[in-house]
Amino acid sequence: MTKLYSLFAGITTYTEVKAVAENQIIQIEGYSYDRYVVHQITHDKYGYHYHLINLRTLDMQQSEIIKPLSQKFGIGMYYDESNIEFMPEKEVAELYVKAKAKEDAEQEKERQENERRKAVREIGRKWLNENLPQDAKAIIVARLKADESDSQTDYYASRVTRTVILGFSKHKRDIFSEMRKYASNFEETAHLAIYNEDYEHREKYSMGAGYYLGESKYSGWIIEKSPIYDRKNKIDEFAYVAGCSDGIYITNSNGNNTSIENEKEPTLQFESDNLSFEIVAYSEKAIALFGDTKEIKDLLKAMGGKFNPRLTHNEEKQAGWIFSKTKREELQTILNLNK
Known part of the structure; x- marks a missing residue:
């Protein structure tokens, strides 16, 4: 007789003994407490296999161990032996059609995704x-x-x-x-x-x-x-x-090792609402904003800026904000530079 032994629970499950019947309602304990219906029971040399349909998601899965709720020990599939429930056979059949259609659609979607990734x-x-x-x-x-x-x-x-x-x-x-x-x-x-x-x-x-x-x-x-x-x-x-x-x-x-200094855009110094700022070309694809930025730090962050307290400016370490070069015009507009 095939049996499964749980080291943690200290319980032996004999898989040759049928635990539940088809169309019976069971539940999972531990993850989501979802309810399932047993739509089919198969048997082989390893014992009984219970084919389940999730009543909420229509996902189909299989379990070999279903215990009475009175023997609950951790996460697992259980049935309430004091209140055994069944679903009408016709409803289970209709549920299986929907669950199978969902499974087929997901498998087809996965197949198409695999083909796309292969290409x-x-x-x-x-x-x-x-x-x-x-x-x-x-x-x-x-x-x-x-x-x-x-x-x-x-x-x-x-x-x-x-x-x-x-x-x-x-x-x-x-x-x-x-x-x-x-x-x-x-x-x-x-x-x-x-x-x-x-x-x-x-x-x-x-x-x-x-x-x-x-x-x-x-x-x-x-x-x-x-x-x-x-x-x-x-x-x-x-x-x-x-x-x-x-x-x-x-x-x-x-x-190559060619310098990009000649490609840099000019440095802009300006004042806006009593705040002083300076925009400089910092690298081939980045600009830096220095100045009185504390009051507008949330705005600069929302624009995608990266604050760095150790930037190099005028041959000394200064705090500033790094932006993509593509943000230059947007910065000038938002900080009221184009007036």
Whole structure:
């Protein structure tokens, strides 16, 4: 006789003994307390299998263990032996038709998404085969992190929600100045092009996050190098990113040492409502705002500005705000500069 033993509950379940009947209502305890109906019971050498339909979501799933509510121990499927409920067979049949249609639609949607991703990967694989330099030793990438930490349980984690390719490197060394050089390729990482010691993270130790440039490893954009040890495997790894229409931000200026000083827009100094400001071109794709910004910090933040207390201006450290170069006219308008 097949049996399952719970170490935590100290209970043995004999799967050859039928626990419930078809069309019977059961419930889950622990996650959502949803109710299910048993629409089918099958049997094989491992015992009975109960095929369930969620009465709220119409999701279908399977369980091998369903216990009486009086034996409740933690999360699991239970039935109330003091108030056994059944659903009319006709209603269960109608419910199954709806649940199966939902399952089929979700599977078709998943199939189409897999086909789309496959096509995108083919585009990206072709692009990388043609454009990844033969002497490249690493790919410099930016990753957008989403915080999934739970401070109440001391759980700290994050996930990557987006990755973009900023450039290629001829070596595997982690050099922050090189990462800053490529940060200006992408508007959303342009603020990382400005030197800030607090953005330089060196965590090459057990359980560390490696070398990365950014405010936090849990949220926001970071820049890091992905070494190439096997060209084919690395192309496969980044094929989807390269195939996305917004996955590559590479400019020709990264490949040479020409200065961009001559391309900078002029510095603007102005006064607005007794507040003094100065806008300067800070890098190829970023501008900086200095001055009496404390009273308008919420406005600047809403515009996408990044505050940095250690910017370099007039050969000294000053606090200021970093914006994408595309925000220059908007800044001038909002701060009443165009009058």
